[in-house]
Amino acid sequence: MPGHDSARDIYRQALPVISVSLIAGLFAGTILASDTMRANIAEVPGLLLLLPAFLATRGGVYGSLGARLSTGLHQGLIEPRFRLDRRLTNAVVASFLNGMTVSVFIAVVTYLTLVLFGDGGSLFQLVGVMVVAGFLSAVLMITVLISVIFVGYRRGLDPDNVIGPVVTTLGDVFGVFFLLVGVAAVGAVS
Numbered sequence: 001m002p003g004h005d006s007a008r009d010i011y012r013q014a015l016p017v018i019s020v021s022l023i024a025g026l027f028a029g030t031i032l033a034s035d036t037m038r039a040n041i042a043e044v045p046g047l048l049l050l051l052p053a054f055l056a057t058r059g060g061v062y063g064s065l066g067a068r069l070s071t072g073l074h075q076g077l078i079e080p081r082f083r084l085d086r087r088l089t090n091a092v093v094a095s096f097l098n099g100m101t102v103s104v105f106i107a108v109v110t111y112l113t114l115v116l117f118g119d120g121g122s123l124f125q126l127v128g129v130m131v132v133a134g135f136l137s138a139v140l141m142i143t144v145l146i147s148v149i150f151v152g153y154r155r156g157l158d159p160d161n162v163i164g165p166v167v168t169t170l171g172d173v174f175g176v177f178f179l180l181v182g183v184a185a186v187g188a189v190s
Helices: 007-032 035-043 047-075 086-116 123-154 163-189
Strands: none
Touching: 007 163, 035 047, 035 163, 047 086, 047 123, 047 163, 086 123, 123 163
């Protein structure tokens, strides 16, 4: 992997990922504008309130994982192989725990905000939705992120050029979708 990519190399590596990200972002908007999502927003007080925080934290938590993996690859501390490795395992576990913790935190803050403004809501419902959505998004994002970074690196791509669009796209598209799954799962339980 060359130490200094030219602007042209960076553009060449990032443009396809950014193009896919654009199309996927439009798809996420379609999910958000769907009748199902609107019905769930009406059914679950606070869902619309927690949505931006949930999507933003997917990028923050898993973008950090991507940056850690990229740095490890560039420094030779992590091999681009799918095998148990202490550094890789620690990074994945820390990201998973951070993602789950922040998901529950968002649910609690959303509930407290609803109570403060007298809008009602159910702490159980919000935490349940966020645990389901947080877990599913964590599993998907960790798996896809490691795969894209390792495969891309082995093919000569600099992970730093693709991490951002991959993380934000996955977080937006699947974050919205997994919130719907969380609402359905919690609704089935209650």
